[in-house]
Amino acid sequence: MKKKARPESARNARRRLERGAEKLERERERLFGLSPGGHAERPLSVESPSVVESRALSTVCPRCDGAHELLEHAAVLVGGERLREARLRCRRCGSRRSLFFRLEERLPN
DSSP states (O other), rough: OOOOOOOOHHHHHHHHHHHHHHHHHHHHHHHHHSSSTTTTTTTEESSOHHHHHHHTTTOTTTTTOOOEEEEEEEEETTTTTEEEEEEEEEETTTTTEEEEEEEOOOOOO
């Protein structure tokens, strides 16, 4: 004879949901790092430095889908290549991240 399983307590159910949400946030953050601009190895291409800030601010937070605020826009040297780094902080959850950009020169027609 098998024992009848006890129903899950409210606390255990809440903790299970919280762990699932935390795992989802970590995975979304990891995917953000693998996407273009999420790491210095995969910078986004832009035509001008003036576009960097608007492109960075239009990116939503991968954890909570909140808006970012720009902390700093700097020119950095990574592996001998000059990139632009936009350091961001989410206004909702406070998480920090960077977006990387490569300046592409437009050739005349």
